[in-house]
Amino acid sequence: MITRIPAALLLAWLTMLIIPLCSSQPQRDPWHHSASKFRASYSYSGAALPGDCGIILEVPVCGLGKPDGRDVVCYDDRGRLILSRAMGPGRHNCAVLLCRPEASAKRILAYFASGQNAAQANITRWTGVLAELRSLPEGPGENFQQVQSLWEKAPPLALFPVTEFAQVCNPVTSTDRFLLKLRGFSHRPAPQQQDWFVAADDSGYLLLNGELQIERPGQNFVYNSLRGEFKKTLSFPAGLSxxxxxxxxxxxxxxxxxGKLPGGNKVNAVTMEDFLPRGQAPRLDKIEAKHRDAANPAFHYRHLSYLSLDDITFTETEIATSSQQEAVFAFADGIRMQGNSIRRIFATLTSCPLTVTVKREEAAGRIDFPEAAPPLRRLHHRDVDYDYFFNLLSGMDFQKVTNQEFLLNCLSFLQQRQLCPEQMPLCEALLKSRRLSPAVERLALTALARAAAQDQPEKARAAFQKLLEMKQERLDRLEALVEALDFALFRLRDYRQAERWLNQYSRSVGRAGERLLTACRFDLALQQGDVATARRFYNALLEGKEYGEGQRVAAVRGNALQERIENLLTDDIPLPKLQLIEAAALLRQFGQLDPGSRGNGRFSLLRARILQKRGWLSGALGELEGAILFEPLLPNLPEIEFARAGVYAQAGNAAKAEELYRKVSSEYPNHPVAEQARRKLP
Known part of the structure; x- marks a missing residue:
């Protein structure tokens, strides 16, 4: 038998289930302007406004509404229309408005993205101080009339309220050529006279009720403002000025x-207290879409930290959607990132446009870099700071980046870790760029070949091939050829490739590279086991050896070079920070200065250490074994054998390493490395 549930009881149960679900949803103010797709909601606690004054409101339209704010319509929490007037585009992708909320209003709701122009109220004054920034066009600016002419034709950059009247930098961008106007209204109950002066670097002009009062033209220093030549007694009328x-x-x-001169030797600064009090500014709480589940790509950003390297400034910036919805952030420099909040590195102080897309809804704006530095300064020589920026840069996708300046700056940063594979995407992006200069192409190919040599040798081979095919100066080609030959011999172990490169490009380097290429031929012959041919090239190298006083000087310089190389390879330096490219270049100098070092094992020990640090273990073994093959009775044979054991140990061949350690400790018991070998034994 089926039990029937009374309808009243069923309705009560459903009510009990629905009420908690409804109460869990946050309360929303009614939507007052049906044509607008978005609104910004502000908390507000203000007083009655005098006369026709309004308050300054920054609305983050983010390209969803009109940048100048002409489509913004404001209501309060009681649904009352707030009179407003659009002033123009502001900073941080906002539009700036003047509005007159009632003193009893608790919230301001600014609706935008309707596509329709809103009614504009006749609000001509405001509380606080409003700043307007414009770029400074070319032209004379020696007096007020000329400056006023420049102002009228200058493109506006941003309007924004200020919290401090005195300004000491560009508050929006990093350009140092601009015009900045500060405008506000003061109230006096009775007529009053005061001595005021202008402090400016470079020029400053003060107007009272539209009339020029103080002019400080030309290029001045702010420090000499107190001498009196730019002061004037101002007559303030009763009421608003x-x-x-x-x-x-x-x-x-x-x-x-x-500044104000109240009398005597006192000097007071003009502050925000000298203007109509702004009170507590409206606080932006949220940006809402008309429908709860609608896409809302409005966004905001903040600069978190910066790091300077030579003349390049790197800035860490956080960009996030205001709704916390996941979005695609597409920057004008080609970087694309995804998430509801991202952090990226900018390698320039030039403003960067971007679009933010949630589903099919797209917001747009730009990231500006004010002259004032972000709150946290990082240092490139401090490992924790460098590694932090390194990881952020490495996580960025450079495939579609076309801005050469940005790519080159990022590459300069990553090259502080000379051989890191993270350079490869940057180099490949650079090589895809159009109108690439030969110098930049050579830089990118060289960096790509070095970064790919360990993990992607075929990519490195192709980069070296293109580098050798380039038209370049003889010394540049010689440097590239020698490095490519080292790669072929000691990384690829491809002797045919080395021989092809040597035969194809050796003639194009001229006589200046003859001795260096003779040394390369010696390496090629010895690595193939052709001792007789290697000895012939070795004797050719010795023909240029210094004797007598010259030999003594060469020995001193050679010892100095050897010490510099060893300092670069010390175990105290972390592997990523080793200057292996510089060490290899110094080693080539050492080999030219002391060609005999190639026959007595000194050169081979240094080269093997460089190859071992790079991870080219087969090449390191080949160099050490070639030294023994060339001269079985080396004076430093125990050190050669000890170095071989270390390479085998790094390669994971513990048995061979133990065998060599035992050989060193037993056959050369009095040699300094014997004790080290004994400590390595199990």
Missing amino acids: DLELLGVNFSGTFALAL
Whole structure:
């Protein structure tokens, strides 16, 4: 028998289930403007506004609405329309508005992205101080009339409220050529006279109610502002006064401020307290889409830290969607990243446009780099800081990056770890670029060949081939050829490849490279076991050896080079920081200065250590065994055998390593390395 449940009881159960589900959803204000797709919600606690004054509101339209804010419509939490006036584009991808909320308003809801122009109220004054930044066009700027003409034709960059009246840098971008206007309104209950002056670097002009009062033209230093030549007694009428301070920066450092001289030797700065009080600024709480589940790509960013390397500034920036929805961030330099919050490195201070896409909804804007530095400074010589930026850079996708300056700057950073494979994507992106200069192409091919040599030798082979085929100076070709031959002999162990490169390109380097290529032929013959041919080339090298006083000088210089190489290869230096390319270049100098070192084992010991550090273990063994083959009675044979044992141990051949350690400790018991060999034994 089926038990029937009364309808009233069933309804009560359903009500109990639905009420918790509804109460778990956060409360939303009603949507007051149906045509707008998004709104920014602000907490507000303000007082009654005087006259026709408004407050300054920054609305993050992020390219979803009109950049100048002309489509923004404002309501309060009670659904009352707030009078507003669009002022223009601001910083951080915002539009700047003036609005007049009621004193009782607790929230401001700014609707945008309707595609329709909103009604504009006649609000001509505001609380606080509003700054406007414009780029400085070319043209004369020696007096106010000329500067005013430049201002009128200058493209606007951003409007924004300031919290400090005095300005000491470009607050939006890193350019040092700009115009900055600070404008606000002061109130006096009765007429008043005060002595004011302008402090500016380079130029500054003060206007009171539209009339020029103080002019400080030309290029000045802010430190000599107190001498009195730019002060004036200002007559303030009763009521509101309009104050405008226009600053010009032609280049270099910037400063713009106003000062008051109350009497005696006192000097007071003009501060925000001298203007209509802004009160507590509206606080942005969230940006909402019209429908809860709709795509909302509005975003914000902040600069977290920076690191300087030579003349390059690297900036760590966090960009996130305001809705915490996952998005695709596509930057104008070609970098693409995905997530609801990302961190990336910029290697330039030039503003970078970007788009942020959630589903099919797209926001757009740019990342600006103000002259003021981010809060955290990192140092490239401090390992923890370098590694932090290194990891961020390594995680970026450079496949579609076409900005050569950005790629070159990032490559310069990664090359602090000379042979790291993380350089490869950067080099490949550079080589895809159009109109690549020969110098940049050579740099990219060289870096690619070195970075790929260990893990992707075929990619390195192709890079060396292209590098050798390039048109270049003889000394540059010689350097590339010698490095390519070392790679073929000691990494690839491909003697035919080395011989082809040697035969094909040796004639193009001229007589300047004759002795260095003779040494390469010696290496090629010895690695193939052809001792007779190797000895012939060795004797040719000895023909240029110094004797007498010259020999003594050469010996001293050779010892100095050997010490420098050993210092570069010390075990105290972490492997990623080893300067192996510099060590290899010094080794070639050492071989030319002391050609006899190729026959007495000194050269081979140093080269084997370099090859071992690079991970070219087969080549290191080949170099050491070739030295023994060439001269079985080497004076430093125990050191050669001890070095062989170390290579075998690194290669994982413990039995062979133990055999050689025992040989050194038993056959050469009085040699310094014998004790080291005994300590290596199990």
